[in-house]
Amino acid sequence: MAIEIKNLYKSYGRLVICQDFNIILEENKITGILGPSGCGKTTLLNIIAGLEEYQRGTIKGLGGKTFSYIFQEDRLLPWSTVKENIRFVLDSIYDDQKAEKIANQYIDMVGLKEYAHYYPKQLSGGMKQRVAIARAFAYPADILLMDEPFKGLDLELKTGLIQSFLKLWKQDKRTVIFVTHDMDEALSFAHYIYILEGKPLRIKEKIRNMRGVVSDRF
Amino acid sequence: MKIFTILKNKKITRITILIFWLAIWEIASLLIGREVYLPSPLNTIKAFLSLSITSKFWLSIALTFIRVVTGFVISCILGIILGIICGLNRFLYELLNPLVIAIKSTPVMSIIIIALIWFQSGRVPIFVCFLMCFPIIWTNAVEGIRQVSKELLQMAKVYRVNRSLIIRRIYIPSIGPYLIAGITTALGLGWKVTVAAEVLSNPKFSIGGNLYGAKVYLESAELFAWTSVVIILSFAFEYLFKYIIARIEKY
Numbered sequence: 044m045a046i047e048i049k050n051l052y053k054s055y056g057r058l059v060i061c062q063d064f065n066i067i068l069e070e071n072k073i074t075g076i077l078g079p080s081g082c083g084k085t086t087l088l089n090i091i092a093g094l095e096e097y098q099r100g101t102i103k104g105l106g107g108k109t110f111s112y113i114f115q116e117d118r119l120l121p122w123s124t125v126k127e128n129i130r131f132v133l134d135s136i137y138d139d140q141k142a143e144k145i146a147n148q149y150i151d152m153v154g155l156k157e158y159a160h161y162y163p164k165q166l167s168g169g170m171k172q173r174v175a176i177a178r179a180f181a182y183p184a185d186i187l188l189m190d191e192p193f194k195g196l197d198l199e200l201k202t203g204l205i206q207s208f209l210k211l212w213k214q215d216k217r218t219v220i221f222v223t224h225d226m227d228e229a230l231s232f233a234h235y236i237y238i239l240e241g242k243p244l245r246i247k248e249k250i251r252n253m254r255g256v257v258s259d260r261f
Numbered sequence: 262m263k264i265f266t267i268l269k270n271k272k273i274t275r276i277t278i279l280i281f282w283l284a285i286w287e288i289a290s291l292l293i294g295r296e297v298y299l300p301s302p303l304n305t306i307k308a309f310l311s312l313s314i315t316s317k318f319w320l321s322i323a324l325t326f327i328r329v330v331t332g333f334v335i336s337c338i339l340g341i342i343l344g345i346i347c348g349l350n351r352f353l354y355e356l357l358n359p360l361v362i363a364i365k366s367t368p369v370m371s372i373i374i375i376a377l378i379w380f381q382s383g384r385v386p387i388f389v390c391f392l393m394c395f396p397i398i399w400t401n402a403v404e405g406i407r408q409v410s411k412e413l414l415q416m417a418k419v420y421r422v423n424r425s426l427i428i429r430r431i432y433i434p435s436i437g438p439y440l441i442a443g444i445t446t447a448l449g450l451g452w453k454v455t456v457a458a459e460v461l462s463n464p465k466f467s468i469g470g471n472l473y474g475a476k477v478y479l480e481s482a483e484l485f486a487w488t489s490v491v492i493i494l495s496f497a498f499e500y501l502f503k504y505i506i507a508r509i510e511k512y
Binding site: 116131 | 422
């Protein structure tokens with residue numbers, strides 16, 4: 044079942060973020076959301092994740108779903124190592140052995156094997172972002188939300204991560220919604236792209252991506 | 262320039278400063294010329310040494326020590342638990358806050374005298390120590406909980422991390438520095454108020470009781486010796502605590 048948002052109204056006091064906003068986000072597909080900064084993209088992700096309330100409207104297709112979320116900031120526990128940070132989201136659902144195995148697997152995927160026992164303050168911004176990515180991928184969520192996940196990473200690393208992401212996605216086709224500023228990035232791995240503008244938030248254009256990695260491979 | 266070179270060597274500087282103040286003390290006592298008003302450092306040390314060979318001296322220190330630790334540990338346990346609860350729950354905070362403010366504003370002497378009516382003499386210092394330390398630790402625990410990062414809590418919420426893990430991995434590490442600050446302050450205060458309570462409640466073996474005895478018999482050197490015992494113990498306690506914390510932080 045797709046995520047269907049209807050007549051959404053959200054405001055902070057007098058500031059209206061969105062009004063009569065409608066959007067459909069396909070299930071088991073990768074949807075990219077583009078738009079100028081401050082148009083309310085992050086608020087939209089937060090509403091989907093259940094982190095923010097909204098005043099009016101309906102959202103279908105989220106019942107009983109679990110989420111992974113790559114925030115704009117890394118949001119790592121500063122007093123925990125790379126591995127402990129990833130185990131933090133796994134320990135509630137897996138036993139010790141399985142959590143350890145999964146954590147190692149994803150640390151490996153983002154190329155931080157040698158840094159598993161480092162603390163966030165010992166890592167560069169890009170490395171911290173990779174830990175946040177590993178954490179999001181390691182968690183077995185139905186829906187993966189990403190708020191500019193590859194921001195601040197160099198091209199080579201970004202391409203590499205997108206490759207591994209697509210490989211993972213092929214094995215387990217989750218619903219992915221990601222926000223970005225970069226049209227090329229969106230075209231490189233999204234099935235659908237919404238171009239938004241605001242405020243209030245509205246859809247300017249919906250693109251069905253027929254080229255790039257996605258259409259070639261799947 | 263010379264002073265800067267001296268300051269470079271911390272240990273030597275400290276000893277020099279200590280000698281400087283001891284010299285001031287010595288000169289002052291020479292000028293006053295009456296041992297009753299201000300005993301000289303040498304006589305204080307003599308009094309200290311002659312006290313230290315008596316078993317009463319060590320027994321008094323041991324029992325005062327136990328009282329401080331008991332009162333302090335109780336205030337830590339209750340302060341941390343209630344502080345965390347009140348930091349998480351606004352209503353409970355509002356409920357408890359007036360009581361804490363009242364305790365904070367009550368003169369120590371009032372608390373001691375009230376405690377004298379309620380408890381037997383040995384327990385009065387423990388109760389007073391607890392009551393004076395509790396608000397500090399409670400306030401710091403509340404503040405620590407409130408400073409916990411909302412972003413990290415959101416992250417934990419999205420990933421549906423269970424409550425006990427959130428408490429252990431987000432709340433406790435966040436409030437650590439606040440608790441350390443609170444405990445350090447409370448430790449110094451704990452010694453002072455416990456001894457003050459002992460002066461009035463006069464348990465059989467206690468530093469405070471000895472202070473009072475020295476005052477009654479105008480044994481000023483002894484009075485100063487006992488006072489320095491309190492200072493040394495309080496210092497040692499704080500030093501030990503900081504050392505333990507530094508060791509823990511290493512891991």
